[in-house]
Amino acid sequence: MTLHEKIIxxxxxxxxxDFSRGSILLQNDSDGKGDYIAKWDHPTLPRPTDEExx
Amino acid sequence: MSYIGNQPTTVAFLTDQFSGNGSTTxxxxxxxxANTNSxxxxxxxxxxxxxxxxxxxxTLTFSPAPPTGTGNISVRFLGIPASGVTTTAYRTVTEFTAxxxxxxxxxxxxxxGYIDVYxxxxxxxxxxxxxxxxxTVVLASGASSGDLIQTVSFYVSxxxxxxxxxxxxxxxAYLLDGSVTQAKLGTGVAGNGxxxxxxxxxxxxxxxxxxxxxxxxxxxxxxxxxYDPSTxxxxxxxxxxxxxxxxxxxxxxxxxxxxAGIGINKNGxxxxxxxxxxxxxxxxxGFNGSWVVNFNGSTDYVEAMIxxxxxxxxxxxxxxxxxxGTLMRSA
Numbered sequence: 001m002t003l004h005e006k007i008i009x010x011x012x013x014x015x016x017x018d019f020s021r022g023s024i025l026l027q028n029d030s031d032g033k034g035d036y037i038a039k040w041d042h043p044t045l046p047r048p049t050d051e052e053x054x
Numbered sequence: 055m056s057y058i059g060n061q062p063t064t065v066a067f068l069t070d071q072f073s074g075n076g077s078t079t080x081x082x083x084x085x086x087x088a089n090t091n092s093x094x095x096x097x098x099x100x101x102x103x104x105x106x107x108x109x110x111x112x113t114l115t116f117s118p119a120p121p122t123g124t125g126n127i128s129v130r131f132l133g134i135p136a137s138g139v140t141t142t143a144y145r146t147v148t149e150f151t152a153x154x155x156x157x158x159x160x161x162x163x164x165x166x167g168y169i170d171v172y173x174x175x176x177x178x179x180x181x182x183x184x185x186x187x188x189x190t191v192v193l194a195s196g197a198s199s200g201d202l203i204q205t206v207s208f209y210v211s212x213x214x215x216x217x218x219x220x221x222x223x224x225x226x227a228y229l230l231d232g233s234v235t236q237a238k239l240g241t242g243v244a245g246n247g248x249x250x251x252x253x254x255x256x257x258x259x260x261x262x263x264x265x266x267x268x269x270x271x272x273x274x275x276x277x278x279x280x281y282d283p284s285t286x287x288x289x290x291x292x293x294x295x296x297x298x299x300x301x302x303x304x305x306x307x308x309x310x311x312x313x314a315g316i317g318i319n320k321n322g323x324x325x326x327x328x329x330x331x332x333x334x335x336x337x338x339x340g341f342n343g344s345w346v347v348n349f350n351g352s353t354d355y356v357e358a359m360i361x362x363x364x365x366x367x368x369x370x371x372x373x374x375x376x377x378x379g380t381l382m383r384s385a
Contacts, residue, residue, distance in 0.1 A: 002262060002263075002264070003261065003264065004261065004262055004263035004264055004363075016263070016313045016363055017313065017332070019263045019264075019313075019363070020263075020313045020315065020327070020330050020332075020361060020363070021315075021327045021328075021330055025265055025324060026261075026263060026264040026265065027264065027265045027266070027319075027359075028260060028261055028264050028265070028266040028267065029267050029322070029357075030258075030260075030266060030267040030268075030269050030287065031286075035261050035264045038265070038323065038324070039324065
């Protein structure tokens, strides 16, 4: 399951534009370390904890 | 004051001034004197004998070190060796009416090898006179009374501290900052700042809905070795200024996507994600983006990013993807 899918499972109300250029940016630096949350500025939803994303 | 000849003019003698500290023995002069007798050196107002210092190029060395004092070492140049352009300054014709047996004649100063001597209109051969000191001409045999001795001499002088008109003689140090205008440049002259072009020839899959760095791993050119095509896939220009960054990329995915786009990160963080398309897209889409980015010329870098929320998205490696950058304007 991708990081995006995990977040959607946690917060189904998130829309596509939240991830594309909105308040949430997921990033992959192509360095083998995988996806990570580069930015989380959602006005109401808290940033998921590492535990919630396992 | 009356005088004979050209009106005398005066110029200020070049003077250097240094501060002694009791330990420094060597001081750098603003010009290289010919020898120790070509300068007057005073320490704390006391004139120094030339034997108490030495000269090597522009380095003036004392032994022992002058005492501590602000501006207590004064060096006045009595003359500076000429450098630069050698020129034939003038030609002089001088006539003498010889006395009986006269052998020595004194024309104006001449450069040795640049003088012809005539006796009653007949040019003398080299064996008939001696002119080796720049000031006198000595005939091999004494003249007869009333002989007309004529000298035609040249004095070759140097223009002090002039810059020779030879290729490479004028360096940028002699140009006033900002003085080179566009009109002074040749037609077709362009800057030679860093520029690169990189591409990717195989697909690169990436996670959906995640901005992912594109690994452009093939350099088309990299003029200043500023693009990293193997580890970080980033452009880190080594000249500060404003760069045009362009990105052309084709992506493919399975089924449909509703969001897809490209952009660039600067220093690892969002800089501009555009264009991003919203709507139903089938199988894939091509993008072109361009940005003008300011770099500090040392640590700033940019990376190409891609995004799609389609299933199994990937960069299409067979569509001529390009990531380029070139300096447009220096900082």
